[in-house]
Amino acid sequence: MLSAGLLALSLLVSALGKPVARSLQVHEARATIPSGFVKTAAASPDTVLSLRLALKNSDTDGLIAALYDVSTPSSANYGQHLSKEEVDAFNAPTKESVDAVNAWLSEYGLSATSISPADDWLAISVPVSKANVMFDADFSIFTHESTGKTSVRTLSYSIPTDLVDHLSLVHPTTTFASPTGPKLPITVKQLSTDARKRQVSSCSSNVDPACLEALYGIPTTPATEASNYIVVTGYDDQYPSTSDLENFLSSYQSAESSSASYTVVELDGGSYDPSNPGDEADLDIQYTVGLALGVNVTFFSVGEDTSDGVFGFLDTANYWLGQSTAPSVITTSYGSDESDISVGVFNSLCNAYASLGARGTSVLFASGDGGVSGSQSGSCTDFVPTFPSGCPYVTSVGATQNTGPETAADFSSGGFSNVFGTPSFQSSDVSSYLSYLGTTNQGLYNASGRGFPDVSAQGVDFIIGYEGEFYTVSGTSCASPTFASVIGLVNDRLVAAGKSPLGWLNPFLYSTGKSALTDITSGDNPGCNTNGFTATTGWDPVTGLGTPVFSALLTAAGL
Ligand SMILES: *[C@@H]1O[C@H](CO)[C@@H](O)[C@H](O)[C@H]1NC(C)=O
Numbered sequence: 138m139l140s141a142g143l144l145a146l147s148l149l150v151s152a153l154g155k156p157v158a159r160s161l162q163v164h165e166a167r168a169t170i171p172s173g174f175v176k177t178a179a180a181s182p183d184t185v186l187s188l189r190l191a192l193k194n195s196d197t198d199g200l201i202a203a204l205y206d207v208s209t210p211s212s213a214n215y216g217q218h219l220s221k222e223e224v225d226a227f228n229a230p231t232k233e234s235v236d237a238v239n240a241w242l243s244e245y246g247l248s249a250t251s252i253s254p255a256d257d258w259l260a261i262s263v264p265v266s267k268a269n270v271m272f273d274a275d276f277s278i279f280t281h282e283s284t285g286k287t288s289v290r291t292l293s294y295s296i297p298t299d300l301v302d303h304l305s306l307v308h309p310t311t312t313f314a315s316p317t318g319p320k321l322p323i324t325v326k327q328l329s330t331d332a333r334k335r336q337v338s339s340c341s342s343n344v345d346p347a348c349l350e351a352l353y354g355i356p357t358t359p360a361t362e363a364s365n366y367i368v369v370t371g372y373d374d375q376y377p378s379t380s381d382l383e384n385f386l387s388s389y390q391s392a393e394s395s396s397a398s399y400t401v402v403e404l405d406g407g408s409y410d411p412s413n414p415g416d417e418a419d420l421d422i423q424y425t426v427g428l429a430l431g432v433n434v435t436f437f438s439v440g441e442d443t444s445d446g447v448f449g450f451l452d453t454a455n456y457w458l459g460q461s462t463a464p465s466v467i468t469t470s471y472g473s474d475e476s477d478i479s480v481g482v483f484n485s486l487c488n489a490y491a492s493l494g495a496r497g498t499s500v501l502f503a504s505g506d507g508g509v510s511g512s513q514s515g516s517c518t519d520f521v522p523t524f525p526s527g528c529p530y531v532t533s534v535g536a537t538q539n540t541g542p543e544t545a546a547d548f549s550s551g552g553f554s555n556v557f558g559t560p561s562f563q564s565s566d567v568s569s570y571l572s573y574l575g576t577t578n579q580g581l582y583n584a585s586g587r588g589f590p591d592v593s594a595q596g597v598d599f600i601i602g603y604e605g606e607f608y609t610v611s612g613t614s615c616a617s618p619t620f621a622s623v624i625g626l627v628n629d630r631l632v633a634a635g636k637s638p639l640g641w642l643n644p645f646l647y648s649t650g651k652s653a654l655t656d657i658t659s660g661d662n663p664g665c666n667t668n669g670f671t672a673t674t675g676w677d678p679v680t681g682l683g684t685p686v687f688s689a690l691l692t693a694a695g696l
């Protein structure tokens with residue numbers, strides 16, 4: 138009896154589960170395996186994949202129009218940031234899309250769960266055998282050569298032709314993000330005992346908070362507005378240490394500041410072990426808590442239980458989009474190369490950054506540390522744009538060094554995206570630079586791409602407290618938290634005056650904000666056996682529009 142019952146049941150399932158034939162069309166494909174990876178075997182048919190489906194957002198054009206409307210200083214609605222519900226309404230898929238995709242999944246006996254605030258991302262678990270049929274794919278095991286780490290990916294996948302208007306992508310499929318994570322290669326040197334003194338007014342040997350306060354006019358009077366907070370993201374099991382922070386603040390910031398701290402939020406199995414600090418996390422926390430005095434700082438620890446295929450960046454954006462009060466600044470000193478990430482997922486992630494901008498969040502990223510050869514130096518023929526700096530809705534921060542005058546740091550990544558075109562807010566600045574450039578580097582970069590970085594800040598020889606000692610570190614990883622702190626403090630003054638925080642910065646920076654930046658006009662960012670780009674008068678793809686002048690930013694922001 139029992140076995141007959143089971144038999145009947147399984148027959149029923151297989152009869153119901155037999156998919157109707159649908160015509161498929163290729164949705165995303167790569168011609169070749171990205172460098173650094175080799176295909177080692179077919180994936181086992183039984184391996185269960187955690188895949189995500191992005192449904193078409195119902196009104197992306199509407200979201201982008203609203204984003205520009207609230208972020209452009211000349212607009213009547215400048216600063217009128219959107220609520221969570223308003224942003225979710227733009228991003229929510231139509232009922233028609235939800236129904237069409239769910240009907241298709243149920244033909245394969247699959248059901249999806251929503252994993253984003255606007256229900257535009259669905260997650261499914263599906264064995265390789267079924268996924269290869271559903272998506273006409275060839276899921277295989279790819280080995281990352283330098284680490285030996287493996288991932289299951291496919292070079293191409295298809296979706297039903299009748300779902301093309303409903304489904305924007307399936308992920309991770311053709312994205313080959315480095316399994317070493319998105320850590321930028323900051324260089325760390327132990328600080329000699331005789332170099333350990335607070336700089337007071339100059340940045341003569343190393344960079345510390347006092348030097349940045351003097352150089353950029355950053356105020357030392359503490360912020361007052363509790364609603365204004367900065368999020369510092371952490372990946373790769375990097376945590377800050379409270380004792381390193383205290384050590385740093387008591388030696389290199391005021392005595393009153395030495396009890397300042399931060400709160401921690403964990404996601405995707407992220408943990409927090411302050412007894413086992415990471416240099417990057419210590420740096421990022423010390424130059425936010427230690428510069429944006431009095432501004433609440435949240436350390437966001439993202440673990441490895443992410444199946445987002447982009448280091449947790451997508452989960453990070455969706456987490457903050459799900460909060461009723463968005464942070465005013467998010468700073469990230471991690472990144473990779475644009476070519477590792479599928480165009481589809483980069484578009485979706487960039488849409489999430491646009492959504493954060495519409496909510497009033499400034500999303501800052503370090504531009505990368507390999508000059509024109511990408512997020513870190515490597516061999517290349519064409520220039521390598523970094524990820525996610527090519528997204529127009531992030532503010533990409535490059536690095537400078539020296540004072541009087543500042544010059545570009547030679548590792549400061551910059552260039553032009555191959556995914557996103559030059560946005561209107563920077564088109565005249567980019568075209569001026571291209572005229573200056575003439576035929577130099579022709580054919581090595583994409584002249585129609587979004588140019589980055591947008592701005593810059595000091596990035597060489599920052600003193601940090603680390604593992605009970607003091608070290609100096611260098612990288613655009615130093616520049617992003619520095620710029621984030623400046624924006625956090627401007628926001629504090631704005632909120633105190635009853636105004637909105639700056640939100641998505643770029644339309645402001647390239648218009649009224651431009652005069653509040655010091656243009657950096659010397660240095661370059663070599664790579665790919667070239668001198669890279671040269672910094673010059675006006676925007677350039679090494680230092681962007683320049684470095685901040687706090688008092689001028691307040692004026693430009695209407696204070
Ligand atoms: C930081 O945030 C907490 C919780 O929202 C709040 O209680 C506290 O007053 C804030 N601190 C500052 C300095 O704004």
Ligand SMILES: *[C@@H]1O[C@H](CO)[C@@H](O)[C@H](O)[C@H]1NC(C)=O
Pocket residue numbers: 554555556557558559583585586587
């Ligand atoms: C150059 O950038 C544009 C986006 O502006 C993109 O459509 C095009 O494919 C890029 N070209 C190359 C060779 O990647």
